[in-house]
Amino acid sequence: MTSNVTHPLEPLTADEVKLAVTILRDSGKVMPTTRFVSVHLKEPAKEVVHRFRPGAPITREAFALLFDNGKNACYEVTLSLAERKITSWKHVPGVQPTMTSDEQVECEQAVLGSPEFKAALKKHYGIEDTSLVMVDIWSAGNYGSEEDRTRRLARPLCFLRSDPTDNGYAKPIEGLRPVVDLNEMRVLRVEEHGHWPLPPQQCNYAADRVERFRGDIKPLEINQPDGPSFEVEGKRVRWQKWSFVIGFTAREGLTINNLCYEDGGKERSILYRASLSEMVVPYGDPAPQQARKNAFDAGEYGLGMCANSLELGCDCLGLIKYFDGDLVTSRGEPLTIKNAICMHEEDYGILWKHTDRRLPDKPEVRRSRRLVISSIATVENYEYGFFWYLYQDGNIQFEVKLTGILSLGAVKPGENPKYGAMIAPQLYAPNHQHFFNVRLDFDLDGTANTVYQVDLVADELGPNNPFENAFAARATRLESEKPARANLSLETGRTWMIVNENVKNAVGKPVGYRFMPGDNSVPYASKNAWWRKRAGFVNHHVWVTPFAAGEKHAGGDYPNQSRGGDGLIRWTEQDRPIENTDVVLWYTMGHTHIPRPEDYPVMPAAYIGFTLKPAGFFAANPANDLPPAPKKEAKSCCH
Ligand SMILES: [Cu+2]
Numbered sequence: 001m002t003s004n005v006t007h008p009l010e011p012l013t014a015d016e017v018k019l020a021v022t023i024l025r026d027s028g029k030v031m032p033t034t035r036f037v038s039v040h041l042k043e044p045a046k047e048v049v050h051r052f053r054p055g056a057p058i059t060r061e062a063f064a065l066l067f068d069n070g071k072n073a074c075y076e077v078t079l080s081l082a083e084r085k086i087t088s089w090k091h092v093p094g095v096q097p098t099m100t101s102d103e104q105v106e107c108e109q110a111v112l113g114s115p116e117f118k119a120a121l122k123k124h125y126g127i128e129d130t131s132l133v134m135v136d137i138w139s140a141g142n143y144g145s146e147e148d149r150t151r152r153l154a155r156p157l158c159f160l161r162s163d164p165t166d167n168g169y170a171k172p173i174e175g176l177r178p179v180v181d182l183n184e185m186r187v188l189r190v191e192e193h194g195h196w197p198l199p200p201q202q203c204n205y206a207a208d209r210v211e212r213f214r215g216d217i218k219p220l221e222i223n224q225p226d227g228p229s230f231e232v233e234g235k236r237v238r239w240q241k242w243s244f245v246i247g248f249t250a251r252e253g254l255t256i257n258n259l260c261y262e263d264g265g266k267e268r269s270i271l272y273r274a275s276l277s278e279m280v281v282p283y284g285d286p287a288p289q290q291a292r293k294n295a296f297d298a299g300e301y302g303l304g305m306c307a308n309s310l311e312l313g314c315d316c317l318g319l320i321k322y323f324d325g326d327l328v329t330s331r332g333e334p335l336t337i338k339n340a341i342c343m344h345e346e347d348y349g350i351l352w353k354h355t356d357r358r359l360p361d362k363p364e365v366r367r368s369r370r371l372v373i374s375s376i377a378t379v380e381n382y383e384y385g386f387f388w389y390l391y392q393d394g395n396i397q398f399e400v401k402l403t404g405i406l407s408l409g410a411v412k413p414g415e416n417p418k419y420g421a422m423i424a425p426q427l428y429a430p431n432h433q434h435f436f437n438v439r440l441d442f443d444l445d446g447t448a449n450t451v452y453q454v455d456l457v458a459d460e461l462g463p464n465n466p467f468e469n470a471f472a473a474r475a476t477r478l479e480s481e482k483p484a485r486a487n488l489s490l491e492t493g494r495t496w497m498i499v500n501e502n503v504k505n506a507v508g509k510p511v512g513y514r515f516m517p518g519d520n521s522v523p524y525a526s527k528n529a530w531w532r533k534r535a536g537f538v539n540h541h542v543w544v545t546p547f548a549a550g551e552k553h554a555g556g557d558y559p560n561q562s563r564g565g566d567g568l569i570r571w572t573e574q575d576r577p578i579e580n581t582d583v584v585l586w587y588t589m590g591h592t593h594i595p596r597p598e599d600y601p602v603m604p605a606a607y608i609g610f611t612l613k614p615a616g617f618f619a620a621n622p623a624n625d626l627p628p629a630p631k632k633e634a635k636s637c638c639h
Pocket of ligand 1: 432434
């Protein structure tokens with residue numbers, strides 16, 4: 001089979017996924033009990049991608065993650081699609097890969113069909129009809145027990161709808177926690193933590209259930225009469241001076257590859273690969289029915305697997321280009337998430353402006369346009385929107401939009417929860433945090449890059465600082481992994497510079513990009529909390545490692561039920577050199593969520609992210625060549 005992709009980093013097409021499954025099945029090594037956790041592109045070596053020129057033949061390889069429920073065994077398999085053969089088959093003992101979407105559905109059915117669960121429901125709530133009960137899978141974690149080590153587990157949360165389209169999260173079945181063996185797909189036991197009456201009120205957000213809409217919104221239309229300013233070939237995109245390749249995996253969801261900016265006729269590389277590497281959402285309530293809630297949304301649930309099809313649920317304005325996500329069901333059937341990725345242009349206000357006082361009739365102003373590439377994952381109750389923004393001045397921004405439904409719990413009448421906030425009568429939302437780790441594989445004008453930590457420091461008082469006003473940036477060259485681990489510092493306005501010391505800019509300095517963090521948090525759980533052992537990447541905000549193809553996930557390859565200690569905390573113990581080499585910067589950002597009644601029944605989006613700004617990468621403002629917007633007769637509404 002010859003691939004019809006146009007770039008070696010394009011994700012596997014639906015046909016390629018199918019071929020990989022066929023090769024695996026034909027090998028005779030796939031059992032009826034085997035699940036296909038994921039099948040995705042085995043990325044070629046960087047040198048191969050660097051050497052690639054458009055039109056040259058592309059050799060495609062695939063990576064498959066398999067899990068045999070019968071043997072509780074995980075396999076990593078690589079395949080040559082051109083030669084139609086398996087090139088390596090490795091058993092990885094003692095690990096649990098990501099739970100598949102199929103397991104979410106099957107787990108719900110297993111709980112609803114369980115006599116023990118039915119009996120507990122009847123005993124506590126007098127419910128006999130389970131048709132309105134919702135069962136969200138929730139990962140089981142690892143708390144050191146034999147069972148956590150030896151079984152594939154889930155520890156679902158259950159809720160009750162009042163009718164088939166009701167928001168069931170309003171009525172948590174607080175005291176009952178089924179524990180499910182996902183290999184046997186059966187309820188091992190139902191843990192009973194006590195009895196909490198169901199909160200009394202319904203609360204809905206669906207359009208057909210909201211009683212009255214506000215009536216004062218006039219239409220706002222975005223018109224692009226000549227079409228969008230981007231060009232697309234396969235998954236390759238060119239937008240003004242930017243170019244990149246869109247990637248998509250079951251675990252990470254959207255990735256941005258080979259991101260370049262054309263400068264003076266030259267294609268200059270900035271990022272080789274940018275991805276959301278892992279997430280964790282720890283809850284801060286020690287109550288036994290709440291304490292084990294912590295979701296690694298990438299490694300345990302799969303952000304690509306949980307990606308929305310934006311065919312129906314997209315609210316972007318203007319001309320939109322969609323990209324499908326080609327995945328596989330756990331039984332090896334092709335699974336195409338139609339319109340998993342959305343791309344469009346947005347007007348973003350003023351990019352720059354100046355009016356020369358002496359030339360008052362010649363104000364110069366340019367509007368900012370940004371390219372938005374986004375994907376949204378629904379992980380049971382919560383939504384995460386992942387948005388990459390490219391700007392005309394060379395800025396790159398990443399933003400996560402957190403929305404969806406809070407994870408809620410029931411309280412008894414009159415109870416006032418210490419570790420959360422009351423949201424509605426007898427309904428509360430526990431305090432929690434959302435940590436995101438983003439992996440940024442820089443290739444600034446080549447692979448040999450160096451990272452500096454930059455702190456702003458006031459000069460000491462004395463004869464050299466007679467006006468007591470002096471301050472300067474102090475740049476610390478990061479030589480190896482251990483000293484590169486760092487947290488943000490408000491006192492020193494800490495940023496990071498990624499530079500290529502081998503390429504000098506117009507003023508003789510190394511070309512560079514500045515990493516500008518945004519909002520952030522530190523974890524409040526102890527370092528000994530089980531979830532934190534598994535999420536070592538929350539120990540620091542910034543980490544720098546030398547590029548290693550196998551290091552993609554900040555919490556390690558298998559965070560699900562792991563005993564911890566893997567990923568960034570383990571790799572960086574090697575203290576490998578990171579100077580003038582291929583470097584990866586990892587950024588952990590935390591959003592601390594003290595819930596509000598206004599987050600209910602559905603939560604207005606909260607935002608967290610960071611920006612990369614060229615800092616000496618270009619000789620001057622690269623957006624100086626923007627043409628003024630065509631003059632239009634000003635429309636004024638307020639006479
Ligand atoms: Cu939250």
